[in-house]
Amino acid sequence: MAEAYPTEKRRNAGLTARSYSPWIASNPYIVGSFACIGGGLFGLDISSMSGVLNNPYWLDLFYNPQGDIQGAIVASMPAGSFVGAISVGWLADIFGRKRLIILAGIIWVIGSILQCAAVNRGMLVVGRIISGISVGISSTVVPVYQAEITAPGIRGRIVSLQQWSITWGILIQYFIQFGCSYINGVASFRIPWGLQMIPAIVLSFGMLYFPESPRYLLDNDRGEEALQILADLHGKGNKDDELVQLEYHEIILQIEMERKEGPKAWKDMFAPGIFRRVFLGMSLQMWSQLTGMNVMMYYITYVFAGAGLTGRRANLIAASVQYVLNTAFTVPAFWAIDWWGRRPLLLVGTGLMSFFLFLVGGLQGGFGEVQYVPDSGTNQWVITGHQNITYGIIVCSYLFVVSFSFTMGPVSWTYPSEIFPMKVRAKAVSWSTAANWAFNFALAFAVPPAFNTIYWKTYMIFATFNAAAFIHIFFMFPEASLRRGWLTRFQTKGRTIEEMEEIFASGHVFTAWRVGNDIGRHNLEEIRREVEGRIGPRDAEKVDPEHDEVVPTTIPETV
DSSP states (O other): OOOOOHHHHHHHTTOOSOSSOHHHHHOHHHHHHGGGHHHHHHHHHHHHHHTTTTOHHHHHHTTOOOHHHHHHHHHHHHHHHHHHHHHHHHHHHHHOHHHHHHHHHHHHHHHHHHHHTOOSHHHHHHHHHHHHHHHHHHHHHHHHHHHHHSOGGGHHHHHHHHHHHHHHHHHHHHHHHHHHTTSOSTHHHHHHHHHTHHHHHHHHHHGGGSOOOHHHHHHTTOHHHHHHHHHHHHSTTOTTOHHHHHHHHHHHHHHHHHHHTOSOOGGGGGSTTTHHHHHHHHHHHHHHHHTSHHHHHHTHHHHHHHTTOOSHHHHHHHHHHHHHHHHHTTTTHHHHHHHTOHHHHHHHHHHHHHHHHHHHHHHHHHHEEEEEETTTTEEEEEEOSOHHHHHHHHHHHHHHHHHHHTTHHHHHHHHHHHSSOTTTHHHHHHHHHHHHHHHHHHHHHHHHHHHHHTTTHHHHHHHHHHHHHHHHHHHHOOOOSOOOOTTOOTTSOOOOSTTHHHHHHTOOSSOGGGOOTTTTOOOHHHHHHHHHHHHOOTTOEEEETTTTEEEEOSOOSOO
């Protein structure tokens, strides 16, 4: 083996034990899924609000918030999430992915305590903003962490677990809310808000036993640690494993190329070839909000009240079916996202969601009228005397949720996490996720007044957004995975994150369907030759300016 960098030897000297569990690292599904608890925090928040909007004790304590005030309370969480997501752009490169996930869990606990103890609107909003910062951080850094530690062939299904964890958070919290609805008094909502601290505590303590991202370590000149982690992740501890060596060399090649371009800076986001991807990542997260899915989650009581379903517990039961469907139908995406591909799922999903929302809006517009609804204390567009239409709207709402859960839901987290080069990955994913939270904030604030003023036309607006998303995706979003044939085994290797460079270098800015399935496939020898060609021959030397030592510039062939 060629001698490692002297500075790296000193850095790793005396390192007698790994700072993580090798057993955990060796199981791709454990190491890739545990951090998804961070996504579950987002789901917990969604249900923590949707379950109390018609809770009489919550309404009494906070002076019956309606319209703009209710929207502001709900929107305070995504406002904090926007701040948290933007901050990841520099925090993830300073502290690393692992420590940032731990920090997100701690922040969530603080926010949950404030919400649970809230005695007025101001205290509740502050608690939700702090919790939002945690959600913004975790929803940004967790997909990056997952994409950087998982093998290419299963990266899609692992990152899509982020969406599944969100659905589990929604489901668990909603049933806790449902059970506590039988409690008289403020405990009916304080208990659920207090219990949501538990997953964050588990996340922060559990991540202490997980490895850091090897890409982050290599970018910080900690090559020996990175190689050992790659070996534990993908080679059962064998540093000579072909996939381990392939990823190790590809990462180093990418980092060397980026360092020759100069130090990291925010202006890199606008560099040729990068800005297109930033635009795609931000657009996809924007569309994931404009589908209207979170409207269905936050304001499901409005949806079913407008359909003619009345009564607090009747609403809770009908909504719980929606949450179960959301969780169950995310599971098929684990395989479809790597087998069928990201792009087909997005096209199918946006098309179906547009269709079902047009149906909901059309049925409500044709059979409803403005009526006063005692449960909410406001005038709403309600269908009465048409039981079959009511059932039809509820079914269409369920089908809309199913359409989102196995398509846009998981892909909107997976796609942005894998299309960016290492140099801008943390910043670019933070911008993408910030776009999600910016539109989440806007919709949370705007939807209650929309339901109270333009009524059923609200569904038509979101149906149109889905149609626009379909057109945008068809023309501009290239496939980011290697689609399998009907008889191809799942173990077939997908594209590594570094191989994404060739997809976008191939052009096809407005003809994304022309990107070939053979672009970006490499083997170890091809990468090794490219490393030697770019970094120089094996005996080339350079001086380490920090220690004035001669340092070999090439990467060892074997370890």
